[in-house]
Amino acid sequence: MENFNIVTLPKVLINSVPKSGTHLLLQIILGIPGMEFAKANFNSFVFYAEHYKEVKTIKNGNVALGHLPYNVNLASDMNQEGIKHIFITRDLRDVTVSYMYFIINQCPEHIIYRYFTEYLKTNEERLHALINGIQLYGDDIENYGFSSFPNILNLYGSIYNWRGKQNLCELRYEDLVRNEDSQKQELLKIIDYLWDDLQHLNLAKVNLFDFMKNNINPETSWSFRKGKIGSWRDIFTKEHKKSFKDNAGKFLIDFGYEKDYNW
Known part of the structure; x- marks a missing residue:
């Protein structure tokens, strides 16, 4: 110009x-x-x-x-x-959903990709893994190449x-x-x-x-999927909600994404 x-x-x-x-x-x-x-x-x-x-x-x-x-x-x-x-x-709930799809659809080099696609068979299980974190033991550590992976709040909260x-x-x-x-x-x-x-x-x-x-x-954008606001509502089960509240419920309130635990 x-x-x-x-x-x-x-x-x-x-x-x-x-x-x-x-x-x-x-x-x-x-x-x-x-x-x-x-x-x-x-x-x-x-x-x-x-x-x-x-x-x-x-x-x-x-x-x-x-x-x-x-x-x-x-x-x-x-x-x-x-x-x-x-x-x-x-x-962070939408981040979790988007991150799950990113790993399984676009990032085969990710450290937990094989575990996500070979051991975990459903998106319900994969979401639980991201919300709660992953801890492997014994032969699984050698099989999948990692021993632990933090939950989504510990991964990105800082x-x-x-x-x-x-x-x-x-x-x-x-x-x-x-x-x-x-x-x-x-x-x-x-x-x-x-x-x-x-x-x-x-x-x-x-x-x-x-x-x-x-x-x-x-x-x-190579990493764009849907970009929908509130996409977590379409996939979270009651168990996902409970786990998320246990792990990051206070975080959602502190950062203004929820007013309380009633979601």
């Missing part, structure tokens, strides 16, 4: 709970003229906890992806480097701990997909977070909004 130079573009980290609209948000940011996807330096598409220091390598005009738990040093580093941190979450922290733009997946008005509000929130003043961009807010919105195409 004419008169649009790289210095005026932000350094952006999209940090998400997996299966929370990571690639939807990436499409939105890549709709900004001049923004490019920055593959992580260690030959991965996503920054994980053990590589959090690499986040400082994000450059102007680049957007990177992360599934990073809250880390006070990382928060300080991003603030010092002027990295714009966009943090997105989703109802990422949610960015909630309410300073110097970031906090989004919920549900607000990005609920309806046109809700999505517009979230996109405008992103724009206001990325820039205090758009004058030096030679681009009006309405035009920038259109660029971002028009770049949304979920069907081009």
